[in-house]
Amino acid sequence: xxxxxxxxxxPGAMLRRRRTEAAGWMFVSPALLxxxxxxxxxxxxxxxLALFKWDLLTDPQxxxxxxxxxxxxxxxxxxxxxxxxxxxxxxxxxxxxxxLLLAIAVNRVxxxxxxxxxxxxxxxPFLISWAAVSLLWKYVLDPTFGYVAQYGAVVxxxxxxxxxxxxxxxPAIIVIDLWHTLGFTFIIMLAGLQTVPTELLEAARTDGxxxxxxxxxxxxxxxxxxxxxxxxxxxxxxxxxFEPIQIITQGGPNDATKTIVMYLYERGFQAFDMGYAAAVAxxxxxIVMGVTLLQFIGRRKWVHxx
Amino acid sequence: MTLxxxxxxxxxxTPGPDLLTRIDRAPRxxxxxxxxxxxxxxxxxxxGVVMIAPxxxxxxxxxxxxxxxxxxxxxxxxxxxxLQNFADVFDYMPFGQQFxxxxxxxxxxxxxxxxxxxxxxxxxxxxxxRGSRGLLVFMLSALMVPAQLVIIPVFxxxxxxxxVDTLAALWLPALVNVFQIxxxxxxxxxxxxxxxxxxxxxxxxxxxILFRMLVPLxxxxxxxxxxxxxxASWNGxxxxxxxxxxxxxxxxxxxxxxxxxxxxxxxxxxxxxxxTLVVLPVLIVxxxxxxxxxxxxxxxxxxx
Numbered sequence: 071x072x073x074x075x076x077x078x079x080x081p082g083a084m085l086r087r088r089r090t091e092a093a094g095w096m097f098v099s100p101a102l103l104x105x106x107x108x109x110x111x112x113x114x115x116x117x118x119l120a121l122f123k124w125d126l127l128t129d130p131q132x133x134x135x136x137x138x139x140x141x142x143x144x145x146x147x148x149x150x151x152x153x154x155x156x157x158x159x160x161x162x163x164x165x166x167x168x169x170l171l172l173a174i175a176v177n178r179v180x181x182x183x184x185x186x187x188x189x190x191x192x193x194x195p196f197l198i199s200w201a202a203v204s205l206l207w208k209y210v211l212d213p214t215f216g217y218v219a220q221y222g223a224v225v226x227x228x229x230x231x232x233x234x235x236x237x238x239x240x241p242a243i244i245v246i247d248l249w250h251t252l253g254f255t256f257i258i259m260l261a262g263l264q265t266v267p268t269e270l271l272e273a274a275r276t277d278g279x280x281x282x283x284x285x286x287x288x289x290x291x292x293x294x295x296x297x298x299x300x301x302x303x304x305x306x307x308x309x310x311x312f313e314p315i316q317i318i319t320q321g322g323p324n325d326a327t328k329t330i331v332m333y334l335y336e337r338g339f340q341a342f343d344m345g346y347a348a349a350v351a352x353x354x355x356x357i358v359m360g361v362t363l364l365q366f367i368g369r370r371k372w373v374h375x376x
Numbered sequence: 377m378t379l380x381x382x383x384x385x386x387x388x389x390t391p392g393p394d395l396l397t398r399i400d401r402a403p404r405x406x407x408x409x410x411x412x413x414x415x416x417x418x419x420x421x422x423x424g425v426v427m428i429a430p431x432x433x434x435x436x437x438x439x440x441x442x443x444x445x446x447x448x449x450x451x452x453x454x455x456x457x458x459l460q461n462f463a464d465v466f467d468y469m470p471f472g473q474q475f476x477x478x479x480x481x482x483x484x485x486x487x488x489x490x491x492x493x494x495x496x497x498x499x500x501x502x503x504x505x506r507g508s509r510g511l512l513v514f515m516l517s518a519l520m521v522p523a524q525l526v527i528i529p530v531f532x533x534x535x536x537x538x539x540v541d542t543l544a545a546l547w548l549p550a551l552v553n554v555f556q557i558x559x560x561x562x563x564x565x566x567x568x569x570x571x572x573x574x575x576x577x578x579x580x581x582x583x584x585i586l587f588r589m590l591v592p593l594x595x596x597x598x599x600x601x602x603x604x605x606x607x608a609s610w611n612g613x614x615x616x617x618x619x620x621x622x623x624x625x626x627x628x629x630x631x632x633x634x635x636x637x638x639x640x641x642x643x644x645x646x647x648x649x650x651x652t653l654v655v656l657p658v659l660i661v662x663x664x665x666x667x668x669x670x671x672x673x674x675x676x677x678x679x680x
Contacts (some may be wrong), residue, residue, distance in 0.1 A: 093582055094505025101496035102511070104552035106388060109518045112529035119529065126535070175420055178413070184421060190663075191424040193670065195431075197658050199611035201629035202651045205636050208432050215644060217433060218451035224449060239394040248429070252674060299677065308524055313613050317633050334524050341620055351525035359520055 120348040130345075137349040146325060146333065152328040153240060154309060160244045161251075161308035166300055168248065171257030173263050174289070176256075196253035200313035207246045208233070208318050233319050236326035244328055246314050251307070255300055262296025263289075291374040297372045302365055309358055330354055416577075430679070438462070438649040445645040461649035465635075469650065470624050474631040478610055481543050481627055485550040485609040486602050492551055493601075497560035498586045502572060510559065518554050523614065531618055533662040545619040549607065557602050559676060563597040600672035603665075605668055608656075628654050 115256065119136050124130035141147060172192060179185045195203065211232040213219045222229035232242040266289055274284045290297075314332040315321060321328035321336070338347025432452060437445055438461050439454035445461075465471050499505070500512050526549075534545040567590060575585050591598070616630040623634065632654060636647045662669055670680075 090503060092503045092625070094508060097495045097499030097503060097582070098505075098508070098511065101492045101557060102515075103550075104492060105515055105518070105554070108530060108549040108552060109521070109526060109554070112526040113518070113521055115529040115532075116525050117676050126532070175416060179417060179420060180413075180642065181417070185423075188420055188424045190666070191427040194659065194662060195427070197607065197611075197662055197669065198400050198655055199629045201611075201613050201632050204655050205632055205647060205651055206430055206434055208636075209644060209648075210433070215446045217429075218450055221452050242395035249430070256639070257670055258677060271590075303677065310524065312466050312524075316617070317613075331524055338528055339531075341679060344532070349524065351528060354522050355520075355525050358522060362520070366572045 076302055085310075116348045116351060119345055120352055122345045124344045125342045126127045133345070137345050140346065141353065142348050144326070149325050150328050150333045152327075153327060154311075156310055157240060157244060157247075157329060158305055158308040161247055161311075162301055163242065164248050164306045165252060165255040165304050166297060167257045168249075168252060169300065170293070170297070172256055173259035174285070175262055177260065192256050193253035195250050198250070199270060200250065202312040203250045204317035207314070231251050234323050238322050239319055239323060243311075243314050243318070246366065247308070247311065250314075251304075252333070256347060258296060258300050258303075259293075261295045262300075265296070266292045268349075294372060294374040298365070300370055302362055303363070305361060306358055309361075310354065324373065330357075350369075403425050427655050434648055434655070435652055437645060438652040440645070442643065442645045445643075445648075449633045460655065464642070464646045465650045465653060468640075468646055469631050469635045471631070471653065475627050477543060477625065478627040478629075481546055482606045482609040484543075484547045486605040488547065488551045489553040489556055489605055490598065490602060493553055493556035493560050494586065494591060494598075496557045497564050498582070498590065500557070500561040501564035502585070502590075503567075503582070512558070515554050515557055519558075527615070527618060534619065539620050540619055541625055542619075543625065546609075546612070546615050553605065555676075555678065556605070559596070559601060560597060563594055567593055594669075596675075599668060600675050603668055603672040604676060604678050607664065 121132060121134055123129040123133050123137070165295070176185065176188045179188065210216050211218055213229070213231045219229045223228050230238045233239045270292070271284060272286055274288050279287065310331050311329055312335065315329055315332045316335065319327045321332045331354065334347050334350040334354065337343050337350060415510075427511055433450065436452055436454050439457060439458045440451070440460070440461075441458035442464070442604075444451075444456060477582055500508055531540075534540050534548075539545040539548070570590060572585050575589060611629060612627070613629045613633075616627045619627045620630060623631065626634065632647070632650055635642050635650055642650070
């Protein structure tokens, strides 16, 4: 029955409709109010804040787009953006490749004990807080305490001083991130693998396809929606990497690990230059949005849509 | 969560298969143990050992007498065994209090956000008032906003309210969770509407339908969201770092970092014991409830 016939036929319909409307708003309004106060409001406020100079002590001062002008002229920005993109790209590639290969490899392990052990070993680090992970790995890679350097010495490899050597600090953070977050990608890939029908794999095999051909022609295309989703989620997360950097290197040595969110934290919550920090945050927002949009535009080229 | 291929939007789905324990489906039917597969199994086992090595090292070191910590070559057995490091943790940091703060925060964030999300999802999925679709899309667009952008104004707001260095600064903003609202809305929509109509004829009101019918029917979805929410708040670092400054008000992740590089930093072996105290409960809970942990990630696709 359409709304108009309801209005004509029943005298009480109008009232009932209004009541339904009111009930809907009543259920939604607590969350909506919180949303306006803690998300939408702050979002709008951050954009306005970027037009001001404010150290939280003296009065805010309107300076127009000066924060953005200063940001794009900031000598640290190219390095910071470069670090962030290098980290994000390395993170996406290593997670997707290792996550996919591990999911396929573990999926074929016959021994129940080994299979269970591998799933737990790969997934569990993901549940540990970044704080604990960062502190632990700070010691794992420590040149005197850490077992990596000690075993390196045994085999005759002089391991670098990972966190004080500008060439090694960012790669070290990439490895730590891989250890911590691989379990997430792994689980997503396992879930994706379950969507590949076993019949198709068997059909390919009876048709004489070898493992390599089956992987490229059947598994990979059927998993492309999962790969697409994992790529987006991993990129968005990696672009905003913060914890291990703040805890282990504080952006050093020589800004070698300073990423955009670490820089934002420095400007906003250590230097208390709130307007400038808001401008940095807006830049993060624009880049994340832009890259995600590009990925969606490019998806028709490679994502298999059933 | 999977991506809806038409709109490119994530769509909620029922929790996925139990990926961690259900392994019978996976391998081929005719299993031949070729040399190649044995080599691959051995390589995978070595990889697994390398993955857990940091954790074994952590626990072993924390159980070793402080005088013998970090021997050369590294030891993988706690010799001589001692619980001294654990006793020392309590001298260096207010562990009990920080543990309590972490629990309190996680419980409030989880229960609070789920409560408001359930209410809103009912409004969106079942009442569908004028403009509800537009409003849901508007709220969903917030998923694209990075947390760092919003936290600056929220920090200023909390400062004005005098809530800096209190847990309220952390849980108040966490009461609204757009992803939860969206996920539950989709889930409620998947429950047949005829149930509501039948209940209405029997005289049930909105609240009865929601809390006596839809909520009990949404057990898997709610527990998946609860696990993710609890884990996110239990492990959170960015928020506590910005809002909390007194050791007695801190949560465990921040407390750990301060223990390690703060004023009067603790020796490494004590830091190891503290990390172990934080990681061990997570490990135990995980081994007991792995099924739920894994399906919560697999079904929502959310990063913790």
